[in-house]
Amino acid sequence: MSSRRRALGLCAAALSLGLVAGCGGADQAAPATSTAAQPVSTADLPKAQPGEVHLFGINDLHGNLQPPDGSNGKVGTYTAGGAVYLAAHLARLKAAYPDSAVLASGDNIGASPLISALFHDEPTIDFLNAIGVAASSVGNHEFDHGVAELRRIQQGGCGLDGCSPGEPFTGAKFPYLAANVTDADGQLPAGSKPWTMLELGGHKIGVVGVVTPDTANIVMPEGIRGYRFGDEADAINKNVPAMEAAGAETVVALLHDGGAQQTHGRPADFNGCEDIAPGVKALAHKTDAAVSVMLTAHSHQAYNCTLDGKVVTQAASFGRLVTDVTLRFHDGKVDASAVNRVVTRDITPAPATAKLVDFYAAQAKPRAERVIGTAAAPLPAEPAPAGDSPLGDVIADSMLDAMSSARAVAAFMNPGGVRAGLSGGNITYEQAYTAQPFGNQVVAVSLTGQQILNLLEQQWDNASKPAVLAVAGISYSYSETAPKGHKVIDGSVRMAGEPLNPVAVYRVSTNSFLAAGGDGFTVFTQSSETLVGPIDLDALETYLRARGAVAPPGGRIEKR
The missing domain is CATH 3.90.780.10 (5'-Nucleotidase, C-terminal domain)
Structure with missing residues (x-):
């Protein structure tokens, strides 16, 4: 949704993508599958059908390893979030849908609680590695400390002020995707890639990642000096031919950018898409038809749309929701659908994650309570x-x-x-x-x-x-x-x-x-x-x- 015009990361209603003003094609909100009385979570999951692949999307975690408090820990009226519960729900999803992968849409780190930030957000990267994130777009907060620190987060090693406690930090096991971030020579930040390929259930899925161009205005200028943040749709479209040449049957875009529903005073349905921000429609319209799914971020909102034939979603923030995307491959075609599932706290916490969180909480406690x-x-x-x-x-x-x-x-x-x-x-x-x-x-x-x-x-x-x-x-x-x-x-x-x-x-x-x-x-x-x-x-x-x-x-x- 911070990085230095920090309110941006959280003030969703004010956000738009700032791209083309008009958008044509058939824009249709996805059917509402959740209500205030009946949230969708991971209990009683439908049986996987032949030729079915699932993608589990998260965004804007911001190092929230411990369950967030207050309104930050709710989706509507439901208490949600916390790494131990997110890991447990993902384990349940993976058990039901083994042909699957976890994807993130940026701001995994940055503006984080002390349990992560005191240790250069290494605990959060360790957690993301543990839950098997396959790829992530960069977010604006990934650039909080510049491209050099982003490379360390990707590749590992100690911070400038020394090593964090625990096991040596070896970096993210997943690639950070930054297709629209280039220097004067057209090169991406060291260690990042424009796209990656997933192979699930015998199918190839191209995954491309971009970040809001406004990043240039909201992070420390010195840290990104020499880099430009280009048009997101242009960067996605530029990379589609390469993904298709590598065998991609469909393309999924991870976008650290997004908008909000305009519900006119009514509670927002986290699987609805009421009067979605014009910029979201514009971006869907401008993006290549080969893209079947757009997992958005940055505005910390929840929505689930079908726009210009593309599934367009966002899973709020802080690990409170998981977007469960279903891809069905048949007759050379791909059908996509999605549902945002609540990360409820009525599930047995994941033991390995609890161990990680408890370790860093204990390390942080003396300084935090001073x-x-x-x-x-x-x-x-x-x-x-x-x-x-x-x-x-x-x-x-x-x-x-x-x-x-x-x-x-x-x-x-x-x-x-x-x-x-x-x-x-x-x-x-x-x-x-x-x-x-x-x-x-x-x-x-x-x-x-x-x-x-x-x-x-x-x-x-x-x-x-x-x-x-x-x-x-x-x-x-x-x-x-x-x-x-x-x-x-x-x-x-x-x-x-x-x-x-x-x-x-x-x-x-x-x-x-x-x-x-x-x-x-x-x-x-x-x-x-x-x-x-x-x-x-x-x-x-x-x-x-x-x-x-x-x-x-x-x-x-x-x-x-």
Whole structure:
């Protein structure tokens, strides 16, 4: 659904694929096979028919090895998810359908809970290896730490800060597919492939993988420098002839991109496809007819469609659903259908997976439970009326404090970098990490007053909604109805309590993602200097320890 415009990974209703606007052909929602009263899971599976092959699709696991909490652990009204239950349901599916394979559509890792993230997401890759994933597309979060780290995840070896506990990390046993990710020479990231071939039940199935082109805007620019993220359908279509030449009888596309149903206030049927986002239809229409199945991702939603003769699905996120795709081969043809099955928790947990999860949970526990500060009241991540969030402002305060020795006078924090709020009372390291999990460096840059004005105006460059930065040391007012480029009210900007001087040079603090132009804030790249400070989470911990009980900040931005 984060990687640095982190809210993108989770705000499904706002997502679209941004491809061709129109789409023709017969678009038909798949019949609803689940209801609020009768979820589809893996009990009482239909008997396999001759010539039948199954593919089990998951997406956007994000390292959720332990059962996710709250709404993240539900599908509709049903509690779902957790690696021990996902493994158990997959084992049941494989027993019923031995001619089968597990496929993933990206964001297996990144923005992960501490049990995975503390160990460079190696526990999640070990889990995916154990359940027999045959292939995965890359997701935007696979690029969180750049193409070099993606190669390590694929090929194995220790992280830059040393090896994780447990067995040596040998990398993913499955290929990462990145057909639309190329450098200037047309080469894919080292270790990745455009497509792979599955042989199941005597049939060959081509599998191609792509990722949203928006990845270029939402991960650390340095980590992907020199790579472009091309049109997804074009990349899929380009590789179809090679797969067919290798004997593929049909093609399955793993796409780390997707949309959402528009249910107009009604609960969404996870096997329905009500008023699906136009971008999903557009992508199905543009993709080669040889593709019979499109397993989508990124928007963390559940749907199941037949669009332009293709089965198009998504299995929510965090391991709460499995898409069970049936391929029936007959008379030189392939019929495809799918059902999203709930990963219920009423099944005996998989013992081997429980052992893996328990090991890493025990390794993470001492650090996770360490108290690093106190909040006098809840610090929400949700935006206040003016657009910034209370927790975002506190993080900006911590970045300003971290660079005070460098004479920084203001700080800026991107809203998508704040993934969860903090409750009142004691703040543990795990809670702080959950709120700010990306490990960016705090930096100070030098900008003129006019450049700072230009930076503030870039908050409204986003096509769907403004990306209002949380701030410290600066205050201003804006008019939402003013023309683009003139939102900030003249004379309202104050730096360190003084009116902004357009020709003066100010040193301001931010994170390394924004400093590199992330989220489209390219003004930061115009800085005349860059000074490097601590990791952002370390800065937040230092700030919380020094301040005692932190209260929600007062308003710094005014919307008129």
